[in-house]
Amino acid sequence: MSNLFQQRRTQFFNMMQPNSMAIFPAAQETVRNNDCEYPFRQNSDFYYLTGFAEPDAMLMLIKRSDKQLAILFNREKDKAAEIWHGYRLGQSAAVAKLMFDEAYQIEQFDHHLTALLDGIETLYYPMFKSPALDKSIGLAVNQLRADKRKGFVAPTYYSDCLPIVHEMRLFKSEEEVALLAEAAEISAAGHIRAMQTCHSGMWEYQLEGEIKHEFALQGTREVAYNSIVAGGNNACILHYTNNDKQLRSGELVLIDAGAEYQGYAGDITRTFPVNGKFSEHQAILYQLVLDIQVAAINQVKPGVAMLDINKKVVEKLVDGLLDLGLMKGDRNTLIEDESYKDFYMHGIGHYLGLDVHDVGDYGTLESPRVLEVGMAITIEPGLYVSEDADVDDCWKGIGIRIEDDLVVTAHGADVLSADVPKTIGEIEALMADA
Numbered sequence: 001m002s003n004l005f006q007q008r009r010t011q012f013f014n015m016m017q018p019n020s021m022a023i024f025p026a027a028q029e030t031v032r033n034n035d036c037e038y039p040f041r042q043n044s045d046f047y048y049l050t051g052f053a054e055p056d057a058m059l060m061l062i063k064r065s066d067k068q069l070a071i072l073f074n075r076e077k078d079k080a081a082e083i084w085h086g087y088r089l090g091q092s093a094a095v096a097k098l099m100f101d102e103a104y105q106i107e108q109f110d111h112h113l114t115a116l117l118d119g120i121e122t123l124y125y126p127m128f129k130s131p132a133l134d135k136s137i138g139l140a141v142n143q144l145r146a147d148k149r150k151g152f153v154a155p156t157y158y159s160d161c162l163p164i165v166h167e168m169r170l171f172k173s174e175e176e177v178a179l180l181a182e183a184a185e186i187s188a189a190g191h192i193r194a195m196q197t198c199h200s201g202m203w204e205y206q207l208e209g210e211i212k213h214e215f216a217l218q219g220t221r222e223v224a225y226n227s228i229v230a231g232g233n234n235a236c237i238l239h240y241t242n243n244d245k246q247l248r249s250g251e252l253v254l255i256d257a258g259a260e261y262q263g264y265a266g267d268i269t270r271t272f273p274v275n276g277k278f279s280e281h282q283a284i285l286y287q288l289v290l291d292i293q294v295a296a297i298n299q300v301k302p303g304v305a306m307l308d309i310n311k312k313v314v315e316k317l318v319d320g321l322l323d324l325g326l327m328k329g330d331r332n333t334l335i336e337d338e339s340y341k342d343f344y345m346h347g348i349g350h351y352l353g354l355d356v357h358d359v360g361d362y363g364t365l366e367s368p369r370v371l372e373v374g375m376a377i378t379i380e381p382g383l384y385v386s387e388d389a390d391v392d393d394c395w396k397g398i399g400i401r402i403e404d405d406l407v408v409t410a411h412g413a414d415v416l417s418a419d420v421p422k423t424i425g426e427i428e429a430l431m432a433d434a
Contacts (some may be wrong), residue, residue, distance in 0.1 A: 170359070
């Protein structure tokens with residue numbers, strides 16, 4: 001794997017201007033309370049280029065006419081610190097194992113920055129993202145400017161490095177697709193376990209615990225995001241994460257949960273009945289969403305924009321809601337004035353990768369970006385009829401979302417999360433067998 005990260009650094013070098021430097025900061029540990037920290041998770045851009053999972057680090061890439069240098073600044077080996085807080089890679093191992101050209105202690109970063117920045121014309125760094133790095137760069141640049149009569153030269157041009165690395169991350173390699181597939185399989189196992197163990201009287205957080213337990217059994221303790229386990233009307237809250245209500249027979253439960261495997265995210269949503277059997281009205285709305293989702297997945301291919309897929313989703317949803325009487329009026333007017341957003345207020349999906357809502361340019365409303373081979377996306381239509389909606393009572397309190405993970409191929413897409421049942425018959429049969 002270290003060779004893969006080195007290849008990415010080489011690719012970034014090739015897009016840098018001559019006589020330039022790029023700097024990427026690692027994530028920092030965040031205090032949870034008193035002297036306890038939240039579980040550490042590396043900055044995705046930094047990890048993408050380094051494979052290094054420790055805090056308090058900097059990556060420096062230097063491109064001069066005669067050589068290219070990849071330098072890591074990281075924590076020094078400290079036996080006392082390691083006894084209390086765990087193993088540190090140190091400098092020698094960073095060069096040997098991660099294939100950096102040089103490595104120095106992080107405390108030496110500011111000193112080396114000033115020296116190595118001398119004579120550099122273009123500096124790439126994540127602008128306005130790291131106040132600590134901004135401060136270090138400002139001090140170094142101003143020192144070089146102040147000493148220009150001594151022959152020191154500060155950079156002339158400053159550029160944000162993030163658009164470059166984010167464009168790289170948008171296209172997944174074979175290795176990344178394999179990791180995304182594994183994340184999706186683990187996530188799928190968690191959703192299946194949730195369907196098998198769900199019953200009336202459970203608490204949402206208990207069902208969340210079943211999902212996390214299965215993730216651990218399948219090979220990862222990490223989640224890609226805070227899990228959503230939303231029973232009844234809670235499913236109409238898009239990012240509901242309280243997960244503290246009791247599940248009741250006769251309601252649906254919406255679960256949006258994904259495992260993180262070696263940094264890569266799974267992101268699956270399924271909606272199913274707490275008691276294992278869809279009611280008549282639940283089944284009608286669920287089938288509408290499922291038909292829309294399947295149709296949307298079938299549209300995924302190179303050259304198609306996600307915005308255009310979403311337009312067709314909206315058309316199908318409005319047609320269905322008009323047929324059922326949940327919406328009234330002229331079809332085109334309802335679409336044009338976005339009245340459908342009372343029931344469907346998000347987009348059809350997003351990029352997927354090291355971040356669950358992964359980086360990458362989507363284009364604009366006037367000129368949306370089209371899908372290309374190697375992009376990973378989700379497809380997740382939804383329908384949310386809250387308890388205060390102006391509809392018949394039989395429809396109220398029903399929230400439905402169905403989400404799968406896909407990788408765009410030359411002829412369409414591979415669905416990585418297909419292991420989780422999603423037809424009414426499959427879900428009811430799985431829950432009945434359990």
